[in-house]
Ligand SMILES: *[C@@H]1O[C@H](CO)[C@@H](O)[C@H](O)[C@H]1NC(C)=O
Ligand SMILES: *[C@@H]1O[C@H](CO)[C@@H](O)[C@H](O)[C@H]1NC(C)=O
Ligand SMILES: *[C@@H]1O[C@H](CO)[C@@H](O)[C@H](O)[C@H]1NC(C)=O
Ligand SMILES: *[C@@H]1O[C@H](CO)[C@@H](O)[C@H](O)[C@H]1NC(C)=O
Ligand SMILES: *[C@@H]1O[C@H](CO)[C@@H](O)[C@H](O)[C@H]1NC(C)=O
């Protein structure tokens with residue numbers, strides 16, 4: 126339902142007046158009507174951008190459906206009358222509609238579906254979409270779960286040439302379609318050397334936050350109290366969805382037991398891989414996702430109300446957080462630290478948020494989204510987004526010490542920072558102000574060593590990114606390169622102008638004067654800007670998704686996509702053979718401990734462990750890659766050591782990848798225990 130802005134302003138105004146500008150931001154995009162007349166019926170609108178390109182004329186379509194109920198034949202799904210509909214029988218495993226678009230192939234980029242409008246029945250939730258050029262070989266381009274209501278549904282995917290389009294859904298209650306449209310766009314020629322996009326995974330919410338469950342490999346994603354909006358709620362609950370890539374399923378769930386609207390939170394994974402989610406719309410709550418039982422539990426309360434703070438696990442397994450003036454008043458959002466055993470937060474009044482402020486004109490934005498990295502002796506290094514960097518100590522009441530400036534850069538709010546190897550942090554993009562200021566393509570490599578020492582900065586890393594970006598996201602890959610996707614030139618929440626559609630890869634090179642190179646990757650066809658995320662998956666591919674959560678705004682993206690990096694592809698686009706890990710030492714390993722791995726053949730001497738990721742609002746303080754040297758101890762048998770320094774090998778779950786000629790294996794878990 127449309128949020129009446131006067132009510133919203135009143136509600137927010139009483140509690141936290143500064144959130145007005147978040148609503149102003151909604152206005153820039155312009156509120157679109159709740160409903161539209163589509164072929165004679167009033168239909169709840171999408172609140173999401175149409176697939177790129179244009180609608181394919183339906184005049185010469187023909188279609189077949191697996192079953193029809195009396196009076197509701199297949200062609201009524203595209204007869205230009207949304208009061209009429211095709212409805213299947215409610216029997217069989219699944220029901221299909223297969224459309225012949227005509228006599229030629231189109232670069233098909235997506236489709237929209239209007240459910241039956243006269244009655245909320247035979248709604249499509251789970252679905253799969255296939256394309257074919259010959260009506261024989263079918264490629265799955267999308268699947269997932271739509272929110273179960275009568276509003277228009279959409280699936281957007283990487284354009285692929287096709288003449289036949291098939292939508293499949295389980296037949297439990299039958300499926301009904303009042304209107305189906307298919308879109309074509311510019312064809313993006315496949316080029317395996319640039320990686321590949323697809324399939325799309327449709328979600329019943331905007332995945333603004335997400336984390337990878339180390340025990341199952343599932344992506345747990347969430348939005349806010351609403352599946353497409355974060356303002357105007359009373360809080361106290363969160364819409365979540367879990368994607369299981371092996372089962373190809375997306376399941377949805379409303380989490381109410383922690384009384385926590387987990388929008389604009391901090392996220393950190395603890396030593397057991399549990400997600401510790403703090404603050405946000407309910408500013409002092411902690412919710413904890415236990416991956417063993419796949420359920421949420423309530424944790425201890427924060428001292429300060431916070432939103433947009435950042436948190437990180439520390440070398441001793443505690444969790445540190447700082448900043449977050451987006452909720453609960455501006456300023457003095459000093460550190461707090463969480464003991465996962467007692468489940469209590471303690472104040473660190475001398476870990477000063479005042480040291481990490483940007484010069485944003487909006488003061489509640491100055492301490493948002495810190496780039497913080499757990500390091501030695503329970504310290505945390507703050508690499509940005511402020512141009513000045515800091516060290517935070519977490520014993521006693523905490524300490525603060527300057528670490529120098531990120532030379533060659535300015536305040537870089539909503540930029541990214543990734544520890545791609547031990548003590549090496551790549552920073553890139555961002556803009557001086559959270560919004561309305563132009564982003565940069567700046568990149569730097571920051572090297573940290575001793576606590577309280579100035580960090581060493583290599584400005585202009587790789588000559589800078591190919592594109593200016595803010596609101597982008599990134600993941601470090603097993604080979605040490607960093608994949609960067611999305612973002613826009615001027616940060617405008619919920620306005621998709623000047624979006625960057627071409628991702629790029631930073632390839633580090635310790636012999637190069639500027640530390641490496643930036644290489645453009647395969648262009649995407651779905652915009653990923655404000656509120657989008659990226660996560661590294663266990664099979665070495667990347668999940669990117671989300672963007673939006675702005676109600677009736679036309680910038681919502683209820684989906685994610687898989688990006689397969691070039692290192693997994695043969696020139697013809699098929700998957701390369703990859704090395705396999707057969708066994709790995711079981712049980713937790715302490716820092717300095719040795720791990721034994723057996724493989725199904727010889728592998729490269731360098732392998733890597735990458736900590737599991739969580740991501741929201743450009744912040745992923747969980748991910749970190751540690752390159753490890755394999756020492757051969759027999760045929761297809763290797764050992765390597767976890768770094769002895771617990772500040773480098775932060776406790777928690779890591780994905781171990783071995784590589785063969787640069788192609789990574791599927792990962793196997795290695796748990797680093799707290800020292
Ligand atoms: C989005 O931002 C651009 C650039 O400022 C502006 O021209 C455009 O009008 C905005 N779009 C909407 C819908 O507000
Ligand atoms: C539907 O089935 C009829 C009869 O078998 C066939 O002539 C037609 O080509 C089919 N159309 C599609 C889209 O498969
Ligand atoms: C489908 O039903 C409509 C409405 O009864 C009818 O006009 C149309 O001819 C039917 N189409 C086919 C292919 O049977
Ligand atoms: C429906 O489509 C799926 C996917 O292409 C296919 O496996 C299945 O056989 C189809 N069902 C029928 C009844 O044609
Ligand atoms: C597509 O193939 C099915 C059999 O798998 C057939 O029934 C149908 O008529 C074909 N459609 C067209 C348009 O050739």
Ligand SMILES: *[C@@H]1O[C@H](CO)[C@@H](O)[C@H](O)[C@H]1NC(C)=O
Nearest residue numbers: 397398399415416417418419
């Ligand atoms: C997860 O929850 C179960 C049930 O409460 C508990 O037994 C288990 O110890 C928890 N796991 C972790 C890692 O905390």
Ligand SMILES: *[C@@H]1O[C@H](CO)[C@@H](O)[C@H](O)[C@H]1NC(C)=O
Nearest residue numbers: 501502503576769770771772
């Ligand atoms: C920091 O930890 C190392 C071991 O990791 C220890 O040798 C050293 O004494 C500690 N330094 C301080 C200042 O506590």
Ligand SMILES: *[C@@H]1O[C@H](CO)[C@@H](O)[C@H](O)[C@H]1NC(C)=O
Nearest residue numbers: 472473474475520521522523
């Ligand atoms: C922490 O600060 C409190 C309040 O100022 C003070 O009483 C206490 O002694 C301090 N603790 C340490 C370890 O410095």
Ligand SMILES: *[C@@H]1O[C@H](CO)[C@@H](O)[C@H](O)[C@H]1NC(C)=O
Nearest residue numbers: 502516518524525526576577
């Ligand atoms: C770092 O500097 C702060 C501020 O000067 C100081 O309080 C703290 O003891 C120092 N920490 C270490 C490990 O030297």
Ligand SMILES: *[C@@H]1O[C@H](CO)[C@@H](O)[C@H](O)[C@H]1NC(C)=O
Nearest residue numbers: 484512513514529530531536
């Ligand atoms: C570091 O940056 C801050 C904030 O812009 C500035 O005030 C300070 O002068 C800079 N310090 C150096 C040494 O450049």
Ligand SMILES: *[C@@H]1O[C@H](CO)[C@@H](O)[C@H](O)[C@H]1NC(C)=O
Nearest residue numbers: 754755756757758764765766
């Ligand atoms: C590698 O293995 C050999 C033989 O097992 C051993 O002597 C050597 O110390 C190992 N080197 C490292 C770096 O672990």
Ligand SMILES: [Cu+2]
Nearest residue numbers: 389655656742
């Ligand atoms: Cu936000």
